[in-house]
Amino acid sequence: MFLSTFEKQLDSKRRLVVPQDFRAAVSGPFDGVFCFPSIESDCIEGGGKALFDRYGGVIEELDFGDPLRTALETSVLGGMAKLSFDTAGRITLPETLCEMFGLTDWVVIVGLGERFQIWEREAFQAHRAAQREAAREGLAQLRAQQRAARAAGGAA
Numbered sequence: 001m002f003l004s005t006f007e008k009q010l011d012s013k014r015r016l017v018v019p020q021d022f023r024a025a026v027s028g029p030f031d032g033v034f035c036f037p038s039i040e041s042d043c044i045e046g047g048g049k050a051l052f053d054r055y056g057g058v059i060e061e062l063d064f065g066d067p068l069r070t071a072l073e074t075s076v077l078g079g080m081a082k083l084s085f086d087t088a089g090r091i092t093l094p095e096t097l098c099e100m101f102g103l104t105d106w107v108v109i110v111g112l113g114e115r116f117q118i119w120e121r122e123a124f125q126a127h128r129a130a131q132r133e134a135a136r137e138g139l140a141q142l143r144a145q146q147r148a149a150r151a152a153g154g155a156a
Contacts, residue, residue, distance in 0.1 A: 001025055002047070002111030007121065009106055014098055015090040019109060022116060023089055032084035033091060035118070036076050037100060041127060044097050044118040046083075051115045093118070 006019050018033070026033055026048035034052045038045035045051075055076045062069035083091035093103065101120055108124040110117045119127065 001113050002116040003113075004111050006109045007106060008109060010093070010098075010103060014093045014095065014103075015086075016093060016107065016109075016118070017088065017090050018085065020089065022109070022111065023085060030082065030084060032082060035081050035083055035091075035093070035097065036079040037097065038117060039072075039075055041117065041119075042123060043101055043120075043127075044093070044103075045115055046118065047115040052080075054114070 002022050002025055004019075004021070008016055008019075010016055022033075033046045033048060035044050035046035055072070059069055059072050059076070062072070079097075081094050081097070083093070085091060098104070101118075102123070103118070103120055106121040108119045108121050110119065110124065
């Protein structure tokens with residue numbers, strides 16, 4: 001699993017040291033990660049073969065020619081880069097992905113379980129604040145629903 005949040009600096013060649021814990025979490029046919037433009041946020045999404053297989057499975061469930069399948073194929077498979085680790089545990093981010101998300105200097109790498117995201121530092125700070133608020137509101141709603149369900153079950 002990819003856990004925690006790390007701030008890292010890109011060097012002049014767009015190389016990024018991947019946290020050791022993240023490198024250890026990757027298992028697959030090559031020594032590296034799969035990265036592509038995230039569908040849900042303005043950042044790079046990445047992971048190992050398990051993430052690649054999960055997206056592949058979702059795509060395969062859809063009929064050939066289905067507009068959603070085509071969109072996922074274009075966004076995920078068409079945008080994917082296989083990035084190998086060098087001897088120092090670095091990956092070199094493709095220029096197109098760096099330009100797409102404004103990655104020039106400091107980035108934030110965020111572990112999200114079976115995947116991770118690479119963000120421009122200031123963009124992530126705003127995203128994290130919005131996600132924290134969404135989590136608070138969502139948890140409060142979930143707890144209210146659970147209390148209501150317990151109350152309804154006890155009244156029966």
